[in-house]
Amino acid sequence: SKLFGHLSSNSSPLFIMPTGRTLTRTEFVKRLREVISSFGINSPLYSGHSLRIGAASTAAKAGLPIYLIKILGRWSSEAYRRYISVSSSTISNAFVLMSKI
Template sequence: MSAYLALRGVSPGPLFIFPGEAPVTKSFFATQLKKSLTWAGLSPSCYKGHSFRIGAATAAAMQGVSDEEIQRMGRWQSHAFKKYIRIPMLHLR
């Protein structure tokens, strides 16, 4: 990821872009994700592009990032992002 970010630069916009700064399409991302998972011996049926939105929102929340920043990073216009945050609950006996 560090190597990609060094090549991508700091221009605003989507994280994943093609050379020339065109955004990577959902269909391209989904196809590449499926190929990568298959290559790694993982079931593509267990992962979708949306898994990244869930993972990013959850990781940010667990690191104490504010709701407003999570909403901005995910380009959410509503509070729908809150349903993506999946922080494990501690089970006490």
């Protein structure tokens, strides 16, 4: 709840070290890859953008409205749309729903 409030009303950094220093992009990606590697996954394939892609896709699959996906991802443009993946089953279900009209 506090996190969502922070994201929706604040443009300050999300990741801040205990010392008050902001976690840099390079440090964040390094730590992300360390965690991914610990699961035996090829970590160089992942970056901070991987999280944006995953968050946008998950939000869309959960049925969140577009305006909320934009707010949560702090997008001012329509760039988030390229991150949203739609499964073939979702497309099939859409056709089924449309055929009932």
